[in-house]
Amino acid sequence: MKSSVIVFPGSNCDRDVAVALEKLQFKNSMVWHKDTELPKSDLIVIPGGFSYGDYLRSGAIAAKSNILTEVIDAGKKGALILGICNGFQILIECGLLQGALLRNSGLKFISKNIFIKVQSNDNNFFSKYKRNDVLKLNIAHNEGNYFTNKKHLKELEDNNLIPIKYCNEKGNIDIESNPNGSINNIAGIFNSKKNILGMMPHPERMIDKVLSEEDGLGLFSSLMN
Amino acid sequence: MIITKDQIKAHGLKEEEYKKITELLGREANLVELGIFSAMWNEHCSYKSSKIHLKKLPTKNDIVIQGPGENAGVIDIGDDDAIVFKIESHNHPSFIEPYQGAATGVGGILRDVFTMGARPIALMNSIHFGSPENKKTQNLLNGVVSGIGGYGNSVGIPTVGGETKFNSTYNENILVNAMAVGHVDKNKIFYSKAKGVNKSVVYVGSKTGRDGIHGATMASAEFDENSEEKKPTVQVGDPFTEKLLLEACLELMKDKSIISIQDMGAAGLTSSSVEMASKGKLGIELNLSEVPCREKNMTPYEIMLSESQERMLLILDDKKENAAKKIFDKWDLDFVVIGKTTDTNRLVLNYNNKKVADIPITALADEAPKYERKWAKSKISKNKIKVKELKKIKIEDALLRILSSPNHSNKSWITDQYDQIVMCDTIQKSGGDSAVIRIHNKEKAIAISVDSSANYCKADPKSGGKQIVCENWRNLISVGASPLAITNCLNFGNPEKPKIMGEFVECIEGMKEACEFLNFPVVSGNVSFYNETNSKGINPTPVIGGIGLLNKLNKIINMKLKKTNSLIIVIGKTIGHIEQSAFLQENFKIYDGPPPEINLTNEKNNGLAVLKLIKDNLVLSAHDISSGGMLTSLAEMSMASKIGLKIYKPKKLIDSIEYFFGEDQGRYLIEIDKNNRKKIESLLKENNIFSEVIAEVQNDIFEVEKMFSIKVSDLYNSNNQWYHKFNAIK
Numbered sequence: 017m018k019s020s021v022i023v024f025p026g027s028n029c030d031r032d033v034a035v036a037l038e039k040l041q042f043k044n045s046m047v048w049h050k051d052t053e054l055p056k057s058d059l060i061v062i063p064g065g066f067s068y069g070d071y072l073r074s075g076a077i078a079a080k081s082n083i084l085t086e087v088i089d090a091g092k093k094g095a096l097i098l099g100i101c102n103g104f105q106i107l108i109e110c111g112l113l114q115g116a117l118l119r120n121s122g123l124k125f126i127s128k129n130i131f132i133k134v135q136s137n138d139n140n141f142f143s144k145y146k147r148n149d150v151l152k153l154n155i156a157h158n159e160g161n162y163f164t165n166k167k168h169l170k171e172l173e174d175n176n177l178i179p180i181k182y183c184n185e186k187g188n189i190d191i192e193s194n195p196n197g198s199i200n201n202i203a204g205i206f207n208s209k210k211n212i213l214g215m216m217p218h219p220e221r222m223i224d225k226v227l228s229e230e231d232g233l234g235l236f237s238s239l240m241n
Numbered sequence: 242m243i244i245t246k247d248q249i250k251a252h253g254l255k256e257e258e259y260k261k262i263t264e265l266l267g268r269e270a271n272l273v274e275l276g277i278f279s280a281m282w283n284e285h286c287s288y289k290s291s292k293i294h295l296k297k298l299p300t301k302n303d304i305v306i307q308g309p310g311e312n313a314g315v316i317d318i319g320d321d322d323a324i325v326f327k328i329e330s331h332n333h334p335s336f337i338e339p340y341q342g343a344a345t346g347v348g349g350i351l352r353d354v355f356t357m358g359a360r361p362i363a364l365m366n367s368i369h370f371g372s373p374e375n376k377k378t379q380n381l382l383n384g385v386v387s388g389i390g391g392y393g394n395s396v397g398i399p400t401v402g403g404e405t406k407f408n409s410t411y412n413e414n415i416l417v418n419a420m421a422v423g424h425v426d427k428n429k430i431f432y433s434k435a436k437g438v439n440k441s442v443v444y445v446g447s448k449t450g451r452d453g454i455h456g457a458t459m460a461s462a463e464f465d466e467n468s469e470e471k472k473p474t475v476q477v478g479d480p481f482t483e484k485l486l487l488e489a490c491l492e493l494m495k496d497k498s499i500i501s502i503q504d505m506g507a508a509g510l511t512s513s514s515v516e517m518a519s520k521g522k523l524g525i526e527l528n529l530s531e532v533p534c535r536e537k538n539m540t541p542y543e544i545m546l547s548e549s550q551e552r553m554l555l556i557l558d559d560k561k562e563n564a565a566k567k568i569f570d571k572w573d574l575d576f577v578v579i580g581k582t583t584d585t586n587r588l589v590l591n592y593n594n595k596k597v598a599d600i601p602i603t604a605l606a607d608e609a610p611k612y613e614r615k616w617a618k619s620k621i622s623k624n625k626i627k628v629k630e631l632k633k634i635k636i637e638d639a640l641l642r643i644l645s646s647p648n649h650s651n652k653s654w655i656t657d658q659y660d661q662i663v664m665c666d667t668i669q670k671s672g673g674d675s676a677v678i679r680i681h682n683k684e685k686a687i688a689i690s691v692d693s694s695a696n697y698c699k700a701d702p703k704s705g706g707k708q709i710v711c712e713n714w715r716n717l718i719s720v721g722a723s724p725l726a727i728t729n730c731l732n733f734g735n736p737e738k739p740k741i742m743g744e745f746v747e748c749i750e751g752m753k754e755a756c757e758f759l760n761f762p763v764v765s766g767n768v769s770f771y772n773e774t775n776s777k778g779i780n781p782t783p784v785i786g787g788i789g790l791l792n793k794l795n796k797i798i799n800m801k802l803k804k805t806n807s808l809i810i811v812i813g814k815t816i817g818h819i820e821q822s823a824f825l826q827e828n829f830k831i832y833d834g835p836p837p838e839i840n841l842t843n844e845k846n847n848g849l850a851v852l853k854l855i856k857d858n859l860v861l862s863a864h865d866i867s868s869g870g871m872l873t874s875l876a877e878m879s880m881a882s883k884i885g886l887k888i889y890k891p892k893k894l895i896d897s898i899e900y901f902f903g904e905d906q907g908r909y910l911i912e913i914d915k916n917n918r919k920k921i922e923s924l925l926k927e928n929n930i931f932s933e934v935i936a937e938v939q940n941d942i943f944e945v946e947k948m949f950s951i952k953v954s955d956l957y958n959s960n961n962q963w964y965h966k967f968n969a970i971k
Contacts, residue, residue, distance in 0.1 A: 025572065026481050028397025032665040050571075064663075066395040069481025125390050127660045128653075156394065156660040221662050226679065226794055 017240055019044045020057040022087065024078045024106075029064035029220065033100065036220040037061070040236040047083060054086040059096045059239055062087070062103030064156070064218060074117065074159045075105030084110050096140055096239065097212040101157055104204070104214030113207055113214045115164035120157070121197025127156035130195050132203045132217060133183040136176040139210045143241060144234040150187045151180075151231040153217035155195060160216040162198040162205070169199060177206040180215060244275055252279035252455075253462055258610055265604035273542045273590065273598045278605065279455075280508035280546055281515060284770050287609040290736035291768040294749045298763045299756050304725055305764055306427060312353040312504065313423075314764025315430060316726045318790050322680055323427035324687060325359035328367075328420035328730040328786040330769035334475040335417040336464070339384025343368075343417050344392040344478035348550050350421040351396060352504035355487050356553065358431040358494045359423025362664060363678045364393045365691045366403035366419045367730070367784040371412030373647050373967055378407070381415050383968065388478075389419070390658040395480035396487065400659035401678065402671030403691045407647040410695070413464060413774035418730040420691055420786040424680055431494060433503040435521030435556050435582055440500060442514070442525060442580040443562075445569055446486045446552040450535035452476050453509070453548025463735055464774040482551040482574070489572040490553065498561030505552040511545045513554040514580075515588060519606035527580035529592040541592040556582060616742035621701045624834045626820050628898045631829060636872070636901060637949040639828050643869050643902075644876060645959040646827045647967070651880075654964030672881070673799050674719035674865055677791065686797065688722035688789040694868075697836035699780040700821050702744045706751025706783060707839040711906060713787040714759055715865040718848045719909065721798040721855040722789025724759065729766040729785050734778020736770045744781040745770075751839075752783065758841040761787070798855050800864035801882035802912055802938050807861055809878075809886065809936035810921065811871060813847045813908035817899025823869040824902035837904050844907040850930045851909045859917050859924075866908040872901035872945075874910055875936065879943050880957045888936040890946040897948070912938065 019042040023030045030046065037044045037059075045055045054060070067078035078084065084106075091097045091112050099107035107113045120126055134142055134149040145151070164172070172178050181201040184193040194201045196216070204215030219232030249259045252275055262270055262278050270278065284290060300308035306323055307315035313327035331346025347364060354361050368385055371378050382405075393400040398421070453476035493499060501521065503513040510532070518525040529541045535549070557565055562578070569576035583589070588605065590598040643649050652671070661670040668686055669677035675688040692713045698705030710727065717724040729752065734741040756763060772779045791797055819825060820834025854860050862882075866874045872888075879886050891900045913921055918934065925932045944950030 026395070026484055028395075028484065028663055032663070035665060065397060066481060066484070069395060069479070069484075071481065124387070125394060125658045125660075127394070127662070128657045154662050156663065218662075221665055224665065227662075227665065227668055 017042050017059065018057045019059040019061060020047045020055055021061045021063055022047050022049065022083055024049045024067035024081065026067045026069050027063050027065035029100065029218065033061050033063045033220040036223050036236050039223060040240050042240065049081040049083050052082050054083065054090060057095065059098065060087055060090060062099040062106050064101030064103060067102055067106065075102060075109040078106045079109035088112060091212050094209065094211050099214040100218055101216055104216055105159060107212065107214045112212050113205060114168050115162055115205065117159045118161040118163050119159050120161050125158045126195055129154050130217065131183050131185055131193065132180040133187050133189060134179065135181055136179050139179060139206065141213050141235055141238055142179050144238040148187065150183060150185070152222065152229055153219060153232060154221040155217050157216055160196040160198065162202045164199065172205055175208065177208065178202055179206060179213070180204045244270060248275065252276065253283055254279055258282060265601065265608055271598065273545060274600055276542050276546050277511050277598060277600060280511045281605040282609050286508050286512055288768055289610045290612050290614050290770060291745065292611050293613055294746055297749060297753050299753065300762050300764060302760055302762050305762055306430065308764050309766060311432060312356045314726065314728055315357065316764060316788065317427060318687065321427050323425050323430065324788055325354050325357045325423040325425055326421065326728055326786065326788060327353050327765040328418055328728045328784060329353065329767040330730050330732060331417045331419065332415065332732065332769050332772055335385055336415050338475040339381045340388040341475055341477050343385040343388030345476045345550050346417050346419045347389055347392040348478045348480065348483050349506050350419045351398065351483065352506065354421040354423035355490055356431065356502050356504045357425065358429050359425035360491060361398045361421050361423045362666065363422045363676060363689055364398050364400040364419065365676065365689055365786060367416065367691045367693055368403070369406045369408065369411045369416035369782060371407065371415065372409040373407055375409065375412045379967065385417055386655050386658055392478055392480045394660040396484045397663050399661050399663050399667050401661050401667055401676035401689065404693065405652055405655055408695065408780065410780040414772040414779050416732050416772065416782060418784050420728065422689055422788065429494065431499055431502050433501055433517050433520055435501045435517040435523050437500060438523065438582055438584045440556050440559065440582045441562060441578045442527065442582065443555040443557055444532060444552065444575065444577045444579045445555060446574055447479060447482050447549055448533040448535040448575060449539065449544055449547045450549045451539065451543055451547060454543060454546045463771050476548045476550050478550050485572040485574055486551050486553065489569050489574055492568050493565055498558050498565050499555055500558055501556040503554050505554060507548065509546060509548045515602060515605045517554065517556065518588065518602045524583035524585035524587045524602060525580060526583050526589040529590055531577055531579040533575040533577055541590060541597045614736055614742045615739045616746045617739040619702050619743050619747055621835055622833055626825060626831060626834055628819055628896055634828055636897065636945065637951055639824060639902065640872055640876060641959050643823050643827050643873050644956060645963055647963055649823065649869055649873065650963035651961045652964065654968065668797060669720065669799055674716040675722065675789065677720055677797055679794065684794055686791040686794060688717045688720045688791060690716035691784060691786045692716060693782055693784040695780040695782040696821055698748055698783060700834065700836045702747035702781055703751040704836050704839055706748035707755040708836065708906060709783055709785050710752050710755035710759065710761060711839055711844045712867055713785040714761060714848060715909065717787050717789030718852050719863045719865045721796045722791045723852065724761055724787060724789045726762050726764045727785050727787045729763055729783060731766065731768045732772055732779065732782040732784065733770050734773040741778055748781055748783050755841060759845055796856055798860055798863045800878050801862055802878050802884040803861040805884065805938050805940060807912050807914055807938045808918060808934050809938065810911050810913060810932050811908060811935050812851055812911060812930060812932050813843065814905065814931040815871065815900060815903060815908065816905050817895045817903035818905050819899050819903050822902055822904045823873065824898065837906050839906050846928065847907045847909065847930055850925060850928055851911060854911065854921060859913060859921055861912040861914065863909060863911045866910060868904065870902035870904050876943060876956050878910065879953050880960055883941065883953055883957065885939045885942040885953050886936045887939045888945045890948065
């Protein structure tokens, strides 16, 4: 399996996600944002960080970069695309995913471990998990408060396009366990073909026993299949 | 044009200092030159009051690669790995403009570390605010915390801990000290010393604006009611450009094109160019018309004194200019040759083909004033506080009062605003005795701790200076690390006052003794004087940032209790020294009396014994005993793990308040397996280490036999409320 990690000026989780991909034996390349050609890849990852300093609006400038034209093309042709944190924001800004990521409801940057519940595993990203699995992952963002209109929200819910929702340790999806005010506790969404996933939590931060638990590994091993 | 007395004063110089300037120049200075002298000769840049005392500190041993005098200190941690680290203050700017002041404090210290070729791997901080009742405190706290987070999160360096304290002494002078730690191959360290004549001097990074002009001069003076007007002297941070500059510099450093490199920190282009030339015993000639400016019509004076952030000065190998420019182009950063090195030993500045300044380099650096200021011995109170004469207080109430106080409350409200995990090498984040960061791709880690004890230093500066080095040492040991070296940030009032200068001199004396005894050298640091408003100075607040090494990742310990039925041993003797304790301060507002005594021999023996037990896999968890005494530390272990403790009833020999809340030094709590008790006790006895089994681990109840019992969740709740209540929208 070949993967590409797109690097923007200001990306800062690019190395972290490359470590995760290589741990799972992906043949990974780092792709600079000014490049105009994407290496042949089964998986494209848009990593977290502060592309262009989050100036103007998180993800807005990165969405207009050279390489994004290629990423959009590949996504439309069915390539797997994973956007984490700032990557999720970029996927929304470039139109591959719908909705908006607003400022956290608490108006502060939040960095902490949270729990998410797997809502569906009939897809390429979560197949190694079971439905209703509760995962502990780390979040670190200022704008992770997902919002969308009623019609789109219904579409997401009706078509299993919300693979993960914030929950508590026991798996209850409630207001108290929602860290940022996301509508319906949404932690990540798919496009309608489920080849593009945007998620706020960082799976690459939970893959190493020395540092943490390993709840993020399943996502990368699902993608390896 | 003749320089007037008012101009001299406005530049923070004394008249006799200006007289010396004219002697060194052999003529009157012009305004540009006056500005340059003021920037180089102010306290912040010249260390004129502190230099002769700082020299007393031990700065060398066999692991020190670079001591004070460079952008940061460097120590050897084996296998060609070196750690670059430094702590620095950004106190004055942060009081005037908390967000930008704190943010640029972080930015500045990061540049100090990556200038030396190191990739920053962790940020720490020590922040001090006025009393919570002071109406400025909430705004300052919020601004500083979001500034620290805003900068570190964006650059992508984990902020993994530090300390936050409140005391009315900081009402008008908050402290913001930031520490950065980086990792470098010890064969690829870069220095600021210029070498070679006629080499290109290159300006890289952000453009120069009008922000921060006279920042260093402002930071070398007291505040008064008009300090708000100093806002324009505060720099504005741009973490995005910092990230680009970091990556561009590290990319350029892969080969040897850089001869010397210096970041433009305090006093901007002035101090960076003078320092490079001075260290290389060279001259430097700059064409200021070439300096990339953000604003129109900037004068040579403004260009030389601007403290715009995210800028660096490089001296490059002749043949490497094109390759270097390509790298900076890739990262969309300015890269401009603005001058060359010369053999004249002079700083010569040209602007629009006119010479605007010409100063001997030695006049700016070596000839900067050095003062042996008068100092007075501190008066040490010998008063004893008799606990029995105080109003009776229940032990559990006193404990809860301490745990719920601003200074002891859980700080996750703050640390949840910092990305602590980015870079994916954080083994232990904030909340423990030390942060632990793995060296990327290696089977080893470093421990980092930042500490201060201003109350102790106020009561007895020398003893306090010793104590704070020891506490730092203890915190590193408590995670299983061998302490290696420290950086210090010395925050004091106005050094022109003998009392303040005395506090400074005595604190240094204490630190020196402890550092020498523990073989714990000082490799970098910073002095911040004039933390004073309307003639009221802060309590002496030296802050220590220490680094320890963990050679094996499986020998890392934390303070979380591991299993029921194991035992808790206290290492080190408990006498019950109650003066200057959190118990007296939080419950009775009593600040009188001497701080606890430091016995360096016990300190070292106890610490090394704990380290040995950890390395022999005999310790399940460990925590040092510090502010709040033994009972507070036991409660902290319980809260960290949400597991309870049954603490044995203390023997009648000591008053139970003094026993539980006394702050005797050199003590640790360790959790051990019951089956190892005999082995451990005999090991400790062999080494003449005092120890005592004082508690056993049990389910969720925290109790002292026959005295009180409380649910761990209740302890936890009382420890977790203060910040949320304080910052709830009012």
